[in-house]
Amino acid sequence: MLKEENHFVVPQRPSITILAALAMALVLCQSAAAETLEGSIYTDIVVEPLTLQDCARCHTNHYNWLKDNGARHQAVACTECHEIFHAYNPARENYAEIMPKCSSCHDAPHGTVEPVLQCLECHNNPHQPLASIPAPANLEDRCQLCHNGVAASLKAEVSKHTEQECSTCHSEKHGRIPVCFECHENHSPLAALETPDCLACHPVHTPLKISYPADQTKEVCAGCHAQAYTLLRDNITKHSAFSCAKCHPQHGQLPECQGCHGKPHSTQIHEKFTQCGDCHGIAHDISRP
Numbered sequence: 001m002l003k004e005e006n007h008f009v010v011p012q013r014p015s016i017t018i019l020a021a022l023a024m025a026l027v028l029c030q031s032a033a034a035e036t037l038e039g040s041i042y043t044d045i046v047v048e049p050l051t052l053q054d055c056a057r058c059h060t061n062h063y064n065w066l067k068d069n070g071a072r073h074q075a076v077a078c079t080e081c082h083e084i085f086h087a088y089n090p091a092r093e094n095y096a097e098i099m100p101k102c103s104s105c106h107d108a109p110h111g112t113v114e115p116v117l118q119c120l121e122c123h124n125n126p127h128q129p130l131a132s133i134p135a136p137a138n139l140e141d142r143c144q145l146c147h148n149g150v151a152a153s154l155k156a157e158v159s160k161h162t163e164q165e166c167s168t169c170h171s172e173k174h175g176r177i178p179v180c181f182e183c184h185e186n187h188s189p190l191a192a193l194e195t196p197d198c199l200a201c202h203p204v205h206t207p208l209k210i211s212y213p214a215d216q217t218k219e220v221c222a223g224c225h226a227q228a229y230t231l232l233r234d235n236i237t238k239h240s241a242f243s244c245a246k247c248h249p250q251h252g253q254l255p256e257c258q259g260c261h262g263k264p265h266s267t268q269i270h271e272k273f274t275q276c277g278d279c280h281g282i283a284h285d286i287s288r289p
Helices: 016-039 052-060 060-071 071-075 140-146 148-156 194-201 226-234 267-272
Strands: 003-005 007-009
Touching: 052 060, 060 071, 140 148
Parallel strands: none
Antiparallel strands: 003 007
C-alpha cells in the first residue's frame, strides 16, 4: 500500500476483462502462426541448381544466341559464367560488378596491349562471340592489333597486297577467306589452278616471296615460264623427266651443272670449254649445240 497525505491508498488491479483480452490475443497469434506454418508453400522444398531450360524460360534471346552461334561458349552452362544473377540493383548501378569477366576464362588470347583487352569492342555479344564481330570495314583500324604478324609481313615484303585494305579481301564478315580468283586470273593455261595451288607458290600476305613444294608440277611453273616448259617438252632428254623444283629448289635459283654432273669429261676438255653450254646448249634443251 502507498501512503499519501496520511491516507492509505490501495493499488488498483487490472480488471479481469483486460487480462482476458490479452490472453485471447496471445491464443489467436499462436493459432495464426500455426495456420501459416501448415499452409506454407515454402516448406519441404528441395532447391535444385538452375538448368539451361530454367534460364531459357526468361532469357530466350540469350539462349537462342548461344544455341545458334555460341561457338565454344555452347559447351558452357549459363551458371558457369553467371555465378551472380538476379542481383542487379539500379540504385547501386552494380551491373559491371555482377557481370562475369572474360578474363576469368580467357587468358589474353590476343595479347596484353590495352585495346585488345577490351573484348566487347570486337566480340559485341558474348553469347555469340564470333557471329557478333562487326563488319570488317568497321574494324579496319584494329585488324593489326590481333593480326600483327600479318601486318608485319605485308610491310616487310611490299607487294600490291600491301596497298589493299584488309577488308578488301576479308570482306562481308570477319574470318572470311577469299579465293584468289576473285581478283586474279589463272596465269597457267596448262593447269586449272585453285586457291591451294596458288598458295603453294605465293604466300598470300607475301605473294612475291615465292616458294613451292619439291613435287610441284611443271604445268604450274609453265604459267610464268612457258618457254622453258616448251623446250623441255619438245626436246626430250633426261632433264625432261625432272620437276622444275629438282634443279630450282628455290625460285630464281640457277644451279651449276657440276652440282649434278660433276666434271664428266677430261681435264683438257674442261679447261678448253669452261661453260657446259658451249657444247650442250642450255639446260632446257641440251641437245642443241
